[in-house]
Amino acid sequence: MLRVLVCVSGGGTNLQAIIDAVENGTITNTKLVGVLSNQPKAYALERAKTHGIPGACVSRKDFGTKEAFQKKFLETIDGFEPDLIVLAGFLVVLPKELIEKYENRIINIHPSLIPSFCGKGFYGLKVHEEALKRGVKVTGATVHFVDEGTDTGPILIQKAVEVQEGDTPEILQRRVMEEAEWKILPRAIDEIANGKILLGKEQAL
Numbered sequence: 001m002l003r004v005l006v007c008v009s010g011g012g013t014n015l016q017a018i019i020d021a022v023e024n025g026t027i028t029n030t031k032l033v034g035v036l037s038n039q040p041k042a043y044a045l046e047r048a049k050t051h052g053i054p055g056a057c058v059s060r061k062d063f064g065t066k067e068a069f070q071k072k073f074l075e076t077i078d079g080f081e082p083d084l085i086v087l088a089g090f091l092v093v094l095p096k097e098l099i100e101k102y103e104n105r106i107i108n109i110h111p112s113l114i115p116s117f118c119g120k121g122f123y124g125l126k127v128h129e130e131a132l133k134r135g136v137k138v139t140g141a142t143v144h145f146v147d148e149g150t151d152t153g154p155i156l157i158q159k160a161v162e163v164q165e166g167d168t169p170e171i172l173q174r175r176v177m178e179e180a181e182w183k184i185l186p187r188a189i190d191e192i193a194n195g196k197i198l199l200g201k202e203q204a205l
């Protein structure tokens, strides 16, 4: 049984897609052991509570230094004893120590076709604003392993989404969520849980 910890920062629509997929059998061999937020008011924590999944919050505001925050964040992750960490709408760039400890055991969902519209400063609506500004006709979403860089880890799954006439950033964001993010993230977790995607040292072989 794959032990999955989901890290969140906001509304948790990707978390909800994972919860729904576990509950309806789309994702098998998986237990959601916890939801960890860096934002105390993240609605994702409400979603976890509603579904009986343990929630926790480690907020940067509660620590005098970034190092103290990162230490507590890592200790909290360790406490859940996860096999896989899923970053789902999570807006904190994880430090080297955490990446090394959980090498190729952390995945992230990003709302573009990496390497387009990604990296520092590219999150949430900003990604779709830039895609529309550039005039791309196709965008989408990417699931990738997380490494020390931002959105630079090995790509696992991608799904393309058409940009339509009259799209606003909000309309495009919703279509990318519905047609891509909420499909490929559960698929990635199920493929990991069932050995189709390898984790950790095995992955690197």
Ligand SMILES: Nc1nc2c(c(=O)[nH]1)N[C@@H](CN(C=O)c1ccc(C(=O)N[C@@H](CCC(=O)O)C(=O)O)cc1)CN2
Pocket (backbone or CB within 6 Å): 087, 090, 091, 092, 093, 094, 095, 099, 108, 109, 110, 111, 119, 120, 121, 122, 123, 146, 147, 148, 149, 150, 151, 152, 153
């Ligand atoms: N080491 C890594 N950590 C994280 C990654 C990663 O690939 N490597 N992915 C991100 C998620 N992400 C895109 O998918 C992302 C998150 C945040 C940012 C960003 O620029 N954040 C701002 C602060 C935003 C805020 O707090 O409101 C910043 O760091 O200045 C870019 C991309 C998760 N972690």
Ligand SMILES: NCC(=O)N[C@@H]1O[C@H](COP(=O)([O-])[O-])[C@@H](O)[C@H]1O
Pocket (backbone or CB within 6 Å): 008, 009, 010, 011, 012, 013, 014, 015, 044, 088, 089, 090, 091, 109, 110, 111, 122, 123, 124, 127, 173, 177, 181
């Ligand atoms: N770079 C990270 C990033 O931009 N994540 C994006 O935040 C939105 C809200 O996620 P949520 O509804 O799951 O909280 C989602 O579109 C997700 O891809």
